[in-house]
Amino acid sequence: MEITFQFDWAAAFGSIPHLLPGVPWTLLISFGGLAIGFFIGILFGLLRISPLRWLRWPAIVYVEVFRGTPILVQVLFIFYGLPQLLGSPINALTAGIAAIAVNSGAYISEIVRGGVQSIERGQREASLSLGLSRSQAFRYVIWPQAFRRMIPPLGNQGIISIKDTSLFSVIGVGELVRQGQIYIATTFTALEVYFMVALMYLVITWTLSILLRQLERRGLAGQ
């Protein structure tokens, strides 16, 4: 007997209204987490290159811990583990945002460190030779150049974090994958629905890619 497999376009398009409510959750967790992760990343990235060893140390430990453990374990720890420690539950949205924040923060701090360290020593020397203080040299000369170099890897990290939020279906937060699972449970159209879920991720990440490419082009215009 011949098995014919049919992709049911009607089922695929029909799933869209059921999936769309997941989009704002996915975006909220991604960008909420990334925004916090960005600040964590700048803070720890700069601590990491501090001349003072007792400032570098916590940054190294932070990066190793959160880069070296799976984000799925991190979110499970935050959602199920931390409440036992705190004595009060943490809602799934907060747990998701926190997991993206601490996880992306670890990677972003490495991006920040690499960006700042990539600026030629002569830039700092020229700034100091003009009488700028060390903090002025950093603010007006080193950081603007480092930030431009950080844009591509930051965009990369943004895309990775957006996709990482799909794991948070396990803690029941109503993001894209979770919405898909709920819908499939009643229609059994896994092929079509996961196809549409994938497509929606692609639309989000692609949009981000295009925006970043424009930002990059504008940033590099003068160089």
Place this chain on the structure above:
Amino acid sequence: MNDDATQPIVRMQALNKHFGNLHVLKDIDLEIVPGEVVVVIGASGSGKSTLIRCINGLEEYQLGKLEVDGSQLLPFGKSNRALQRIRTEVGMVFQQFNLFPHLSVVDNITLAPMKVRGWSRADALETANRLLERVGITDQAHKYPAQLSGGQQQRVALARALAMEPRLMLFDEPTSALDPEMIGEVLDAMRELAKEGMTMVIVTHEMGFAREVADRVIFIHQGEITEQGEPESLFDNPQHERTQSFLSRVLTH
């Protein structure tokens, strides 16, 4: 700060610097008076760049005494306030130009006067435009460094340093990274500056230029001042064997 024209603007006494086990500068004694143009020559690795980088504290030294423009520069880089004051009075031009690539030509020049000296943007702009004209860069004020030739970049770097109205200018091999056809334009700008009476310390391999503009030439070998004197006597009648062999190598090729 130090208005007495006969007082040295740089005074080094028994200055010593080590890079780990390497003894880079050995008991350097050097005084430079206002208006003097001093050219430092020597083989690569002799310590000549390190010597002038000590003057504005880009390199720290370990032993000896260093006074610049009336302020003590302490060993081991300890002396933040004096150090920053000295740097506002001492300009530097680097081998690799070190222009700020994210800023336009004019912003490269106005940054320090505005942030360090507290000048208004209008004042800083006026100075920038005057200096650009002086170094022969016109109609390029709003370009970015990467859009300029090496010779133009180095002249912008000179204008950037001059915008702080320094009392002393340091040049660390300013033409070594330039294509041969651009060396002349940079040397011309420096020649002008020397004529106007700027105090200058120049590390260079351009012996013809040294002979022409220097009041005094210093030859450094393995971290020591081997010989110094007026260009005519040092170039034409070097006393020390090391100087003779160095000059015969650089002048005959």
